[in-house]
Structure formats: C-alpha cells, structure tokens
Amino acid sequence: MNIAFRTDASSQIGTGHFMRCLTLAVGLKQHGIQIRFVSRNLPDHLHNMLATKGMELVLLKNNVNDSQIDNLAHSAWLGISQAQDAQDTIQALSGQSWDWLIVDHYALDTRWETAMRETAKQIMVIDDIADRQHECDVLLDQNFYSDMQTRYSGKVPAHCQLLLGPRYVLLREEFRTLREQIKPHTGEVKRLLVFFGGVDADNYTGHAIKALADMTIKGVDVDVVIGAQHPCRAEIETNCAALGFVCHVQTDKMAELMATADLAIGAGGSATWERCCLGLPSLIGAIAHNQIRAANDLSDVGAIKYLGMMQNINLEILKQEINKIYCGDNMKKISSIAFKLVDGNGVSRLVKILEKNNGR
Numbered sequence: 001m002n003i004a005f006r007t008d009a010s011s012q013i014g015t016g017h018f019m020r021c022l023t024l025a026v027g028l029k030q031h032g033i034q035i036r037f038v039s040r041n042l043p044d045h046l047h048n049m050l051a052t053k054g055m056e057l058v059l060l061k062n063n064v065n066d067s068q069i070d071n072l073a074h075s076a077w078l079g080i081s082q083a084q085d086a087q088d089t090i091q092a093l094s095g096q097s098w099d100w101l102i103v104d105h106y107a108l109d110t111r112w113e114t115a116m117r118e119t120a121k122q123i124m125v126i127d128d129i130a131d132r133q134h135e136c137d138v139l140l141d142q143n144f145y146s147d148m149q150t151r152y153s154g155k156v157p158a159h160c161q162l163l164l165g166p167r168y169v170l171l172r173e174e175f176r177t178l179r180e181q182i183k184p185h186t187g188e189v190k191r192l193l194v195f196f197g198g199v200d201a202d203n204y205t206g207h208a209i210k211a212l213a214d215m216t217i218k219g220v221d222v223d224v225v226i227g228a229q230h231p232c233r234a235e236i237e238t239n240c241a242a243l244g245f246v247c248h249v250q251t252d253k254m255a256e257l258m259a260t261a262d263l264a265i266g267a268g269g270s271a272t273w274e275r276c277c278l279g280l281p282s283l284i285g286a287i288a289h290n291q292i293r294a295a296n297d298l299s300d301v302g303a304i305k306y307l308g309m310m311q312n313i314n315l316e317i318l319k320q321e322i323n324k325i326y327c328g329d330n331m332k333k334i335s336s337i338a339f340k341l342v343d344g345n346g347v348s349r350l351v352k353i354l355e356k357n358n359g360r
Helices: 016-029 043-052 082-094 112-119 173-179 204-216 233-243 254-260 269-277 289-300 316-325 333-342 345-355
Strands: 003-008 034-039 056-059 096-104 119-127 138-141 162-163 191-195 222-226 248-250 263-267 280-287 305-309
Touching: 003 016, 016 034, 016 043, 016 096, 016 119, 016 316, 016 345, 034 082, 043 056, 043 112, 082 112, 096 112, 112 119, 138 345, 162 345, 173 263, 173 269, 191 204, 191 254, 204 222, 204 233, 204 316, 222 233, 222 254, 233 248, 254 269, 263 269, 269 280, 269 289, 280 289, 280 316, 289 305, 305 316
Parallel strands: 003 034, 003 096, 034 056, 096 119, 119 138, 138 162, 191 222, 191 263, 222 248, 263 280, 280 305
Antiparallel strands: none
C-alpha cells in the first residue's frame, strides 16, 4: 500500500495536525506501507523529524496569494486557493499510485477533496471542527463531544465511514506501553507538568510559570515543556533555572513526563488525549476557539478541569484554580474518568480499518 498525507504546521496552525498525522504514519510504516507527506508550511525541525523516521516529504512552494483564498473560516492557513493547492498536490504525488490520501487541514474541504479523486483511490479526512463539507470515504474525529454522532450529518457522503470519539485517538506507542504500567492517580501532587503545545505563540507557558512562582506550593517538582521554536525560549529557560524548575525543549520524553506527573497545566488539543490515556489530572485552558467545545464537554463528564480561554485568565485566577485542584479531593476522580476514556489503541484500530478497506 501507498499512503500520502497532506497537512501543514506553522506558528499560526500549530503542530498538532502534523503530529497526529505523523503518529498514524509511523503505525502504517511499521506494516510496510510507503508514506509520503505533502506540506506547504513546515518548520525545519519537523522536516528533520520526517527524515529521521524515513518518511518522504514534498514541500509545496509557499506562494501566498490573499486574493485567491477561499471562504472557509481557516482559509488564511492555506494562503492560496484550494484549486491551486490541489493542482500542486497532484503534481507532488504524480508518478505513483496512491491507495489512500489522508488530509488533516481546516482550510481544505469538498472542493479540494473532489479534485484529488483522480490521484488517490480513497480519501480519509481528519477533522474536529465539523464546519465544512467533505468528499471522503472515511472521516476521523477523535474528540469527545456530547453530540458527536450527529456532528457530521449532511456534511459527508452517504457511503463515508465515520470514526468518532476517543476510541480512535492517535497516540504514539509509548503512551499505550506506559499506560499498562500505571494506575489512576491518588490525588497527592509531588510532580507538576506545564505544557501549552509545540508553538505557544502567546507564551501561556510563561504565564503559568509566573503563577507557580507566586504560590507557596512546597515539595513539588515542576517540569516545563516547550518547543524548539517557542518565541520566549531563552526567557523561559532562564526563569526555570532560577526557580528550580526543569525546562525540556523539544523533548521526545513527553510520555514519560506525563506518566511521572501528578497534575498537568496546559492547553486543549491533541495533548489532552495523551494526558487522558495516562490518567493525568489536568487544568486545561483553550488557546484556540476550536478547542472550547471539546474542553467544555470533557469537563462536563469530569475528565478534565476546564478553565476557559487562556486569553481571559489572569494571573490571580490561574493561581486560584491551581490552588483549588491542588488542595481539593477531586483529582482522583478526574484521573479515573480520564483513564477510562482513552485506551491508547486508536492507531492500531485505524491501521486495520485502512488495510481492510484498501481497494474497496
């Protein structure tokens, strides 16, 4: 089988779309499947990540043309028209037969997918905002929503297979492995983890560090994780050193850090599922509007503690919320609910589905 991925990453887009595609690609490659990534925006360190894992990459020219972008809410992420992107992607995939094309991009919809039908036998869409029409054979939305069974009604073809909810969360193998070695948390906090995503353009990491520095939490070790491209990297590293916190830059030990932590402070998005898989109680702030609904619904069932949009959370509010969960008795319950929600087998389930439906 040959499978292509179309996804992007940047300071505006973040790295979550790329990382979940890469996670699935690694699982597919282990089954002897040839993989090629096609991207228009991708930082150098992610180029290197693909090369290290033996993945092909074709970079499209970043010829941004605002006058040609389409009318989707996230069209600016693409920078050009879907028609032009489809033409460029078809060229990038030429000379090879593709069994599946997997697209994870909020700026692409049925127009792009229809154009790509001549290139790939089947198309899978990874989405989680359900705000546009799709022309695909499989749609994956790994998020938990109270209405997830009806969110895509009328937005996909009748034959489309819907894979919905945390059962299909795309997590790296180390999360599943570590999950087998741990139990839900008891509520005592000895180690705390701060992580606001691979980009964190607004430096909510620094906000959390300041809140923790102002508090009188004793005997707690703090791990802070940031990406290599974090805009305030030097400042964060300096502040962590002064406070005795450990700063991890572009770490490949995220699963281990989550497994050893007792409480996490961070953003919504794909890291939510990593924390849930390991039963890590979490204080979550949304850093993008598309994270609000999922965070609210998860908070309603008790799997996380949702704080609201991070841009609306000042230092005093953050300190109060940290203190509440730190001193409260509901962390054990949060851990147990989260742990049951995500079993870490989503990649293997999806690989089987793609292999079974190949040539359908």
